[in-house]
Amino acid sequence: DVQLGESGRGSVQAGGSLRLSCGASVYISSSNCMGWFRQVPGLEREGVAAIGRDGNTYYAEPVKGRFTISQGNAENTLYLQMNSLKPEDTAMYYCAASRFRCGYGGTWYTPSRFNGWGQGTQVTVS
Numbered sequence: 001d002v003q004l005g006e007s008g009r010g011s012v013q014a015g016g017s018l019r020l021s022c023g024a025s026v027y028i029s030s031s032n033c034m035g036w037f038r039q040v041p042g043l044e045r046e047g048v049a050a051i052g053r054d055g056n057t058y059y060a061e062p063v064k065g066r067f068t069i070s071q072g073n074a075e076n077t078l079y080l081q082m083n084s085l086k087p088e089d090t091a092m093y094y095c096a097a098s099r100f101r102c103g104y105g106g107t108w109y110t111p112s113r114f115n116g117w118g119q120g121t122q123v124t125v126s
Contacts, residue, residue, distance in 0.1 A: 010123065010124075011123075011124040011125075011126065012085055012123075012124075012125055012126075013125070013126060014085060014086055014087055014125055014126065015084060015085065016085050016125070017081070017082060017083045017084075017085065018082045018085065018123060019079055019080065019081050019082070020036070020079065020080040020082070020093055020095075020121060020123070021072075021077060021078070021079055022034075022036075022077065022078040022079070022080075022095035022118060023076060023077055024076040024077070024078070024097070024116070031053075031097035031098060031099065031116075032052060032053050032098060032099055032100055032101045032102070033050055033051070033052050033053075033097070033098040033100060033101060033102035033107055033108060033114075034050065034051050034052075034069075034071070034078050034095065034096075034097055034098075035047060035048075035049065035050035035051075035095065035096055035097075035098065035102070035108055035109075035114060036048045036049045036050070036069060036078075036080045036093060036094070036095055037093070037094045037095075037096065037111055037114075038089075038091035038092065038093045038094070038123075039091055039092050039094070039120075040090070040091045040092075044111075045094070045111045046060065046109070047060055047108055047109030047110070047111070048060050048063055048067065048080070048093070049063065049067055049068075049069040049080060050069065050102045050107075050108035050109075051069045051070070051071065051078070051102070052101060052102040052103065052108075053101075056102065056103070057069055058102055058103070058108040058109075060109065062088070063082075063089075066082065066083050066084045066085075067080060067081065067082050067083070068080070068081040068083075069081075078095055080093070080095075082123070085123075085125045086125060087125050087126060088125075089123060089125050090123060090124050090125050090126075091122075091123060092120040092121070092122050092123075093120060093121050093122075093123055094117055094118055094120045094121075095117075095118050096111070096114035096115065096116055096117045096118070097114060097115060097116045098113050098114045098115070100113050
């Protein structure tokens with residue numbers, strides 16, 4: 001199983017930027033889909049962005065044009081570059097891996113199709 005760990009937590013002012021990193025215990029490209037999710041207390045975990053083995057990327061509407069998901073040169077790293085941050089982006093952010101293709105039946109935004117969840121990293125925008 002893929003075991004993931006996020007880093008890059010921080011507090012920024014609205015309009016600022018943060019980059020989250022996700023390190024995996026195994027070669028990320030062995031998974032078919034890598035995703036970033038976020039969760040606010042009391043609400044369901046929601047898909048933010050995902051990238052497939054084919055390099056295709058997927059973004060939730062609220063973050064399109066502001067967030068960019070990418071894989072690092074080291075094959076076991078995943079990044080989420082977050083620009084023009086808004087207070088509504090405040091959440092705990094998680095990375096995860098899926099054996100399903102990102103585009104298969106809405107996999108990329110479906111938490112139950114992912115495993116290897118990291119412990120999460122807090123992002124606070126004020």
